[in-house]
Amino acid sequence: MTEYDRPVTEDELHAYVDGELPDDRKEAVAAWLAMHPDDAGIVAAWQAQAESIRMRYGAAAHEAIPERLQLERILAGDMVAARPRGRRMMGMAAAAVFAAFVAGGGVGWMAHGATVTKTSAFDAITADALDAYRLYVVEVRHPVEVPGSEQAHLRQWLSKRVGYELSIPDLSSLGLKLVGGRLLPGPAGDAAAFYMYEGASGERYTIYCAKAAQPETALRFKGGERDAAIAWVDNKVSYVVSGPSDRDKLETVAKNVYDQVDKGGAKKS
Numbered sequence: 001m002t003e004y005d006r007p008v009t010e011d012e013l014h015a016y017v018d019g020e021l022p023d024d025r026k027e028a029v030a031a032w033l034a035m036h037p038d039d040a041g042i043v044a045a046w047q048a049q050a051e052s053i054r055m056r057y058g059a060a061a062h063e064a065i066p067e068r069l070q071l072e073r074i075l076a077g078d079m080v081a082a083r084p085r086g087r088r089m090m091g092m093a094a095a096a097v098f099a100a101f102v103a104g105g106g107v108g109w110m111a112h113g114a115t116v117t118k119t120s121a122f123d124a125i126t127a128d129a130l131d132a133y134r135l136y137v138v139e140v141r142h143p144v145e146v147p148g149s150e151q152a153h154l155r156q157w158l159s160k161r162v163g164y165e166l167s168i169p170d171l172s173s174l175g176l177k178l179v180g181g182r183l184l185p186g187p188a189g190d191a192a193a194f195y196m197y198e199g200a201s202g203e204r205y206t207i208y209c210a211k212a213a214q215p216e217t218a219l220r221f222k223g224g225e226r227d228a229a230i231a232w233v234d235n236k237v238s239y240v241v242s243g244p245s246d247r248d249k250l251e252t253v254a255k256n257v258y259d260q261v262d263k264g265g266a267k268k269s
Contacts, residue, residue: 008032013039017046041161041183044145048135049185121213122238125187126222126231129208129240132184132194133227137204144180144196154181158193162186164237166193166209169260174253175199186210205243205253212238219254223247230254234261 008029015021016029033040136143146154151168159166161183168178176197186192192210199205217233228250231240239261241254 045183045185125238126240130229133206133242145182147180148178161191162193169257171197208240210238212236
C-alpha cells in the first residue's frame with residue numbers, strides 16, 4: 001500500500017491545518033482532499049477559524065510574558081509566599097500556557113470547537129461573522145468556495161451541511177450581486193453558511209447563518225470604524241449581515257435580508 005492508497009485520518013487533517021504533517025504525507029493528503037470535497041470543506045472551515053483565532057489573539061503570543069507569570073517561576077515554587085492565592089496563581093499559569101499554545105501549532109485543534117471567550121453565544125456568533133467578513137472580503141481570486149453562478153448547487157450543498165433548508169436572498173434590487181458562498185465553522189462545532197454580495201463600486205456585504213439556542217431576537221447593531229454588522233435570531237437560526245460601516249445602507253441590506261428570510265424561513269432538513 002502506497003502513501004496515496006492509505007486513508008487519511010482526522011488527526012492527519014488537523015496536522016495538515018496546523019502545518020505539522022510529515023513531508024511524506026503532504027502530497028497524499030492534498031490528493032485526498034481534491035477527491036473528497038466534504039473533507040476539503042471541513043479543512044477549509046478549520047483553516048478559516050484558525051486564521052480568525054490568529055487575527056484576534058495572535059498579537060498576544062508575541063508579547064513578552066511578565067516575570068511574575070513565567071511558568072518556570074510558578075512551577076519552581078518561587079511564589080511560595082503567595083500560597084493563599086493558589087487559585088490565582090493557577091490562573092496565571094493557565095494564561096501563560098494559553099499564550100504559548102496560540103504561538104505554537106495548536107490552533108487547528110482549537111478550531112475544532114473550543115471556545116475562548118466568555119461573551120454570550122449571540123455576541124460570539126456576531127464576532128465570528130465579522131471575523132469571516134474581514135477575512136474574505138479582501139480576497140480577490142478566492143473570496144468564496146462556490147460561485148454565485150452555481151446558486152442552486154450552493155444552496156443545496158450548504159443546506160445539507162448546516163442541517164436546515166437555507167434560502168439565498170436576492171439583493172439585486174439594492175444593486176448587489178451574489179458573488180457566491182462557502183462553508184464555515186459555527187458555534188458548538190456546528191457548520192455555518194456564508195454568502196457574499198458585491199456592489200457596482202466594489203463594496204461587499206456578507207450573510208452568516210448558524211444555529212442558535214434562542215428562538216428569536218430583535219435586530220441588533222454592532223458598529224466599528226471600518227465595518228459593522230446587524231444580527232438577529234429567527235426560528236433558532238442566527239443571521240448576521242456584515243458590511244461597510246455606513247449604518248443606513250447596512251440597515252437597508254439587513255432589512256431586505258430579514259424580510260426574505262422571514263418569508264422563506266429555515267426548515268430542518
